[in-house]
Amino acid sequence: MSDNNRTSPSSATTADKTGDFAPVESTSDIPSEQRATPQLLPAMGRWGALECRRRIAGGSFGEVYLAWDPALEREVALKVLPAAGRSHTVIQEGRLLARVRHPNVVTVYGIDEHEGTVALWMEWVEGLTLTQVLTARGLLGGHEASLIGIDVCRAVAAVHKAGLLHRDIKAQNVMLEAGGRIVLMDFGAGEIRSAASLAEPHMIGTPLYLAPELFAGHPATIASDIYSLGVLLYHLMTARFPVEGGTYGAIAGLHARQHKIALSERRSDLPPGLVRIVEDALAREPARRYRSAEAMEKDLLSVLEMQNAQDEAVAHETTTRRRRRIPSVAVLPFENLGPDQDLEYFCNGLAEELLTGLGKVPGLRVASRTSSSHLSRTETDIRNICRLLDVDAVLEGTVRKAGERVRISAQLVSAEDGCHLWSEGYDRSTVDVFAAQDEIARSVVDRLKVTLAEFPRPTLIRQHTQNPRAYECYLKGRFYWTRRFHGGLKAALEQFQKAIEEDAGYAMAYAGLADAYTFMGIYSVQRPRTAFASASAAVERALAIDPDLAEAHTSLASIRLHNDWDWVEAEREFRRAVELDPMQTLPRIYRSWLMVLQGDQGGAVIEARKAQEIEPLSPLVNTGAAHALFLARRYDQAVAECEKSLEVDPNFIFAIHVMGMCRAQQSRLTEAIEIGERTVSMSARAPFYLGVLGHYYARNGASDKVHDILEELAGLAPTRYVPPHCQAYIYAGANDLDRAFEWQAKAYDDGASPFYYFSPLIENLHADPRHRAALQRMGLRIN
Numbered sequence: 001m002s003d004n005n006r007t008s009p010s011s012a013t014t015a016d017k018t019g020d021f022a023p024v025e026s027t028s029d030i031p032s033e034q035r036a037t038p039q040l041l042p043a044m045g046r047w048g049a050l051e052c053r054r055r056i057a058g059g060s061f062g063e064v065y066l067a068w069d070p071a072l073e074r075e076v077a078l079k080v081l082p083a084a085g086r087s088h089t090v091i092q093e094g095r096l097l098a099r100v101r102h103p104n105v106v107t108v109y110g111i112d113e114h115e116g117t118v119a120l121w122m123e124w125v126e127g128l129t130l131t132q133v134l135t136a137r138g139l140l141g142g143h144e145a146s147l148i149g150i151d152v153c154r155a156v157a158a159v160h161k162a163g164l165l166h167r168d169i170k171a172q173n174v175m176l177e178a179g180g181r182i183v184l185m186d187f188g189a190g191e192i193r194s195a196a197s198l199a200e201p202h203m204i205g206t207p208l209y210l211a212p213e214l215f216a217g218h219p220a221t222i223a224s225d226i227y228s229l230g231v232l233l234y235h236l237m238t239a240r241f242p243v244e245g246g247t248y249g250a251i252a253g254l255h256a257r258q259h260k261i262a263l264s265e266r267r268s269d270l271p272p273g274l275v276r277i278v279e280d281a282l283a284r285e286p287a288r289r290y291r292s293a294e295a296m297e298k299d300l301l302s303v304l305e306m307q308n309a310q311d312e313a314v315a316h317e318t319t320t321r322r323r324r325r326i327p328s329v330a331v332l333p334f335e336n337l338g339p340d341q342d343l344e345y346f347c348n349g350l351a352e353e354l355l356t357g358l359g360k361v362p363g364l365r366v367a368s369r370t371s372s373s374h375l376s377r378t379e380t381d382i383r384n385i386c387r388l389l390d391v392d393a394v395l396e397g398t399v400r401k402a403g404e405r406v407r408i409s410a411q412l413v414s415a416e417d418g419c420h421l422w423s424e425g426y427d428r429s430t431v432d433v434f435a436a437q438d439e440i441a442r443s444v445v446d447r448l449k450v451t452l453a454e455f456p457r458p459t460l461i462r463q464h465t466q467n468p469r470a471y472e473c474y475l476k477g478r479f480y481w482t483r484r485f486h487g488g489l490k491a492a493l494e495q496f497q498k499a500i501e502e503d504a505g506y507a508m509a510y511a512g513l514a515d516a517y518t519f520m521g522i523y524s525v526q527r528p529r530t531a532f533a534s535a536s537a538a539v540e541r542a543l544a545i546d547p548d549l550a551e552a553h554t555s556l557a558s559i560r561l562h563n564d565w566d567w568v569e570a571e572r573e574f575r576r577a578v579e580l581d582p583m584q585t586l587p588r589i590y591r592s593w594l595m596v597l598q599g600d601q602g603g604a605v606i607e608a609r610k611a612q613e614i615e616p617l618s619p620l621v622n623t624g625a626a627h628a629l630f631l632a633r634r635y636d637q638a639v640a641e642c643e644k645s646l647e648v649d650p651n652f653i654f655a656i657h658v659m660g661m662c663r664a665q666q667s668r669l670t671e672a673i674e675i676g677e678r679t680v681s682m683s684a685r686a687p688f689y690l691g692v693l694g695h696y697y698a699r700n701g702a703s704d705k706v707h708d709i710l711e712e713l714a715g716l717a718p719t720r721y722v723p724p725h726c727q728a729y730i731y732a733g734a735n736d737l738d739r740a741f742e743w744q745a746k747a748y749d750d751g752a753s754p755f756y757y758f759s760p761l762i763e764n765l766h767a768d769p770r771h772r773a774a775l776q777r778m779g780l781r782i783n
Helices: 087-098 130-137 142-161 195-199 222-238 248-256 272-281 293-325 344-359 369-378 382-389 430-447 468-481 489-502 507-522 528-545 550-562 567-580 586-597 601-614 619-631 635-648 653-665 669-682 687-699 703-716 725-733 737-749 760-766 769-777
Strands: 050-059 062-069 074-082 108-114 117-123 127-129 174-177 182-184 328-331 393-402 405-414 420-429
Touching: 050 074, 087 108, 087 117, 127 130, 127 601, 130 174, 130 222, 142 174, 142 182, 142 222, 142 272, 142 293, 222 272, 222 293, 272 293, 328 344, 328 382, 344 393, 382 393, 468 489, 468 507, 489 507, 507 528, 507 550, 528 550, 550 567, 550 586, 567 586, 586 601, 586 619, 601 619, 619 635, 619 653, 635 653, 653 669, 653 687, 653 760, 669 687, 687 703, 687 725, 703 725, 725 737, 725 760, 737 760, 737 769, 760 769
Parallel strands: 328 393
Antiparallel strands: 050 062, 062 074, 074 117, 108 117, 127 174, 174 182, 393 405, 405 420
């Protein structure tokens, strides 16, 4: 079993290290066998009144934990150091830091001494360090680096005004929070600007960022912090350092020889004003540097304003050139005009295939499928649709099917005047429907004057099957699968199985079959272990046919997550799916859920936002993001995403369900009960939703309602599968923990998904030692 509570390398928190006293980039640079990991934490995982939930990092002088402050009911970052004669200094520094109130500086909540240790606890910041941002995005441009520099300057100015020096400004100690805020972190290397500190210089910090005078034994000053600011900006734009060496001695020698690589030598494309600011901050003589962080911020603002003015002057021409250079199109769902009224699946599938094929054409920008679909229902004027989607043209059409013949009419409409650029009709037998799809796609490309001369001319629409009946069943299966929360899973299952009966080598149908079984397991429509076993067999067949099918890797990842509890393999498969098809949104959403369970809440939000950027109007994607936020206990944000989904589809039961759970956690139980009654009705009183509703009633003290639901579940058991976690949630809501744990054990025996054990709804179980023991029995490693 994998280590499910490991810290993801893509996550970062308030403190990446406690070894502020070691000349390395971070503790991750120290081999694990060489790290000192003193046992600073008392027994039972507590420090004073704080409950330590997870160790984040450790160094030779201390450790950092994610902790819970029960008094204020919030997560904090706890930095624990041995007192060892310096407690008075640390406490004095902490008190000064606590006075710093600035949005770009981490907020210190408290500091105290306890059982031979001294600790500082501060806000828990979720996001990425600038080092991780640089790794993920590559070199920053002048504009983005200037924006970050302005915020860091403001943070450093606030620290200096409090009478402190930071002394370890570097990319690892600056966070980009999930919401975009820049936060200066880790003040372990900081010190008070006092006569004593100036009289007794000592080397602290990371050598690559240190000012030259510090290597000569001079004390740290505001000017040395300014130098580190300059190195930070230099690094963000080059991924290098002005003075580079592999050891402390090598860097000191280069400084002594005044050897430095100018920023202009490594980035000739940067604005001269920005280059001058960085070089002034990196001046060898402290007196030639900026006298304050405010002065440096002011110059950065001036450069930014000048650049913005220049950008505005050319913005219109740039936009015009871009529009001429990169044509764009939206594909609307085709309209069914034939007597067969059950053709919505075919119309949606046709538009989907065309959109996917056009999306592979170099030089052609295609609007997202859900944005196009939503606007086609709410807006009828083509020019308005083009304006809202920011495209040059719209592809729309109609479908008329009679017997084995299908008539597809397609037309391309211009955004400029609403006139037809091209229209064509295709009369085919259903056997030739793929050829018609490809003809339409090529006609759009030709009309938009996108050249494919330098590329091979492959078929734009990939044919996973040559059997038209199999394809038709597959389209029906996916149509029902998207409505899975309305009871469409069984219908989807039947259609995918029919597709496979028609074409035993149809990899996409096997992937669809795996998805249907997986969600039957997640929602306990069947006994989970039985459903997941069927899903595993289907995905194994899909990958045997097509090892590079992104949808199959997403299915496999879901099985690894929900059935095997193998989070390492699930992570690997989600990543593989996105590598194979970067426009896939579901692996990103599912991975965001996994990341919350791994403790990487900031990374989870970022991953969910990436999916939303691809499909901003998709109810499934937006509610998936809401579920990640719910798991991360960001209930207000989760509700906002649910409301966004319900604007598009007012009856989307997944969004309604997640909103109900959020309202319960916000102590709005009356509203949660109303929502729960709605989901029970919409799902034809499915046991899953009955159990959640019973939980709400139990928390609200409605014992008669709870009794009725328990009786109803017992009555359903002889004729359908009733998942044990229904009773577990109900008894947890009633705070009857003994019976809740009894039913939770039964749910595990049946193979329930891990999300039932980590849901915020049952936090009272999480606080019980039996919960930790149960997870350890399941093979999870608890920090």
